[in-house]
Amino acid sequence: MKFVEKYSNFLKKYKLFIIIAWVMIIGFSVWLAPKFISETSSDFNIPEDTPSFIANTILKGSQ
Numbered sequence: 001m002k003f004v005e006k007y008s009n010f011l012k013k014y015k016l017f018i019i020i021a022w023v024m025i026i027g028f029s030v031w032l033a034p035k036f037i038s039e040t041s042s043d044f045n046i047p048e049d050t051p052s053f054i055a056n057t058i059l060k061g062s063q
Contacts, residue, residue: 011018046053
């Protein structure tokens with residue numbers, strides 16, 4: 001229980017700092033998330049010598 005008491009006292013002592021830090025983190029996330037999403041993609045080019053590529057080619061050919 002000693003750890004819980006120390007942790008609780010820490011949170012009480014630095015409550016305002018923790019709230020300000022979270023507000024800043026959320027602010028930067030809201031500001032940077034659209035830029036990050038526009039710069040990334042979920043496309044992945046499978047290397048041609050892998051079994052996955054061969055299976056994908058066969059499946060596309062049968063449709």
